[in-house]
Amino acid sequence: MYKKIGIVIFMLLLIAFPLLTFILMPKEEKPFSENENKYLKEFPEVSLDTIKEEKFMNDFDIWFSDRFFGRETLISAKNKSERVLGKTETDTVYTTNDRMIQILSEYDDIGASYNKETIDTNIGVINDFAKAHPDVPVYFMLCPTSAGIYDNLISSTVKGVSVNQKDMINTCYEKLDGVSGIDVSNALSDAKDEYIYYRTDHHWTSKGAYLAYAAAGSELEYIPYSSDAYTVETGSDSFQGTLFSKTLDQSVTKDEIDLYTLTDKDINVKVTASNGVKTMEYDSIFFPEYLAVKDKYSTYLGQNCSVVDIKTNAGTGKSLLLIKDSYANSMVQFLIGNYDRITMLDMRYVNQYYGNLVNVEDYTQVLFLYNCITFADDADLIKMSIFRPAESTP
Numbered sequence: 202m203y204k205k206i207g208i209v210i211f212m213l214l215l216i217a218f219p220l221l222t223f224i225l226m227p228k229e230e231k232p233f234s235e236n237e238n239k240y241l242k243e244f245p246e247v248s249l250d251t252i253k254e255e256k257f258m259n260d261f262d263i264w265f266s267d268r269f270f271g272r273e274t275l276i277s278a279k280n281k282s283e284r285v286l287g288k289t290e291t292d293t294v295y296t297t298n299d300r301m302i303q304i305l306s307e308y309d310d311i312g313a314s315y316n317k318e319t320i321d322t323n324i325g326v327i328n329d330f331a332k333a334h335p336d337v338p339v340y341f342m343l344c345p346t347s348a349g350i351y352d353n354l355i356s357s358t359v360k361g362v363s364v365n366q367k368d369m370i371n372t373c374y375e376k377l378d379g380v381s382g383i384d385v386s387n388a389l390s391d392a393k394d395e396y397i398y399y400r401t402d403h404h405w406t407s408k409g410a411y412l413a414y415a416a417a418g419s420e421l422e423y424i425p426y427s428s429d430a431y432t433v434e435t436g437s438d439s440f441q442g443t444l445f446s447k448t449l450d451q452s453v454t455k456d457e458i459d460l461y462t463l464t465d466k467d468i469n470v471k472v473t474a475s476n477g478v479k480t481m482e483y484d485s486i487f488f489p490e491y492l493a494v495k496d497k498y499s500t501y502l503g504q505n506c507s508v509v510d511i512k513t514n515a516g517t518g519k520s521l522l523l524i525k526d527s528y529a530n531s532m533v534q535f536l537i538g539n540y541d542r543i544t545m546l547d548m549r550y551v552n553q554y555y556g557n558l559v560n561v562e563d564y565t566q567v568l569f570l571y572n573c574i575t576f577a578d579d580a581d582l583i584k585m586s587i588f589r590p591a592e593s594t595p
Contacts (some may be wrong), residue, residue, distance in 0.1 A: 270358040294447045296453060299444065300347070300450075301448060302351060302400075305348055305369075315369075318458060319578060325586075326582050326585050328378040329586060334562065336560055338381070339379065339380045339567045340417075343573060344397075344571065344572045345367065345386050348351070348364065348574075349591055350398065353416055383420045383421070385417065388413065392408075397412060401441045401444050401445035401453055401456055407459040407534065409424070410535065411428060418539075423540075425428065430463055435458070436460050438455060442454070458488055458492060458500055461540055472510070476506045477507050489504070501531045501534065505530075506552035508546060508559070510542070511543045513537045513541060517539055519540045520541055520542040520563065520565050521569050523543055523570060524570070524582075524585075526571045542564075544564070
């Protein structure tokens, strides 16, 4: 009798979950998952070809999985049960000492991908860029992630497959030609006991970004403002970032989003952002509306765009072309005090010759700024070499 009851319950659940999924399915055309910070998969095209090539079923699996009723609750319960059994790794994220750490590994199924060919290609792109613009000083800041600073918290088993980010940075800098490497690892390591990386996200905090800004001053030839020259406002103390989205581990303390502004000097900005479709103008680098949603890191400069141009009243006579990943977004709040103009290019969203977007010779300096994990697996930086003036799109 108990077996029969169990079978009936199982069959009811087998029917109920798909049925609830279809009944409660998001009604909007392109539903957005705030927790995963992505648009859900659209319903796949139905045709004889897509069915024959199994593309329809593969895409249908993703579409249905994205919308499965109770998906996040079930994932959270699964991860929680694994943690009870002593497992510290979930979806390449390791949880230890009230901190989530994403590992950079040579093995794709263990951590973020470490692709030596991609790294060499990207270094070549930076070197070629410097050769193409010999009159403008070019710099490269390769930033460690939390795994590169808190390697002492990682178990010996995990450490055995984890890439030593300091060695990676030094190797990359040794291959630079006509480009100056900027070391920020030592400054971050010296402050490892401070709040310099988020506990639930892959980015550094504003304090970590400040330390990198201060360490870069001598190389970029500006005098950094002291940390006590800023007024710090905590915009939110409930941030749960990208690593939380992978683990849904509520046991790790939520993060703070801190905004820094100079206390005794008003830096006025005019921000022009282009996403390739439309151009928008703002009078602040902070977007406080994001403090009320999941993607709180977008408080710094808003959603990523292909080109963001920032003009200031700093009065330094210096201008910076910043080719970057999202680590740069929280660092700009400090750089605006030392540059009259900062133009940011995010190659993930650029699909044409960069010379169509900016005139490199208009800037006094160029800085490539990437974190180790992004740089090790970045397939977009090569666009700077692929697209040529004759091949560029309008």
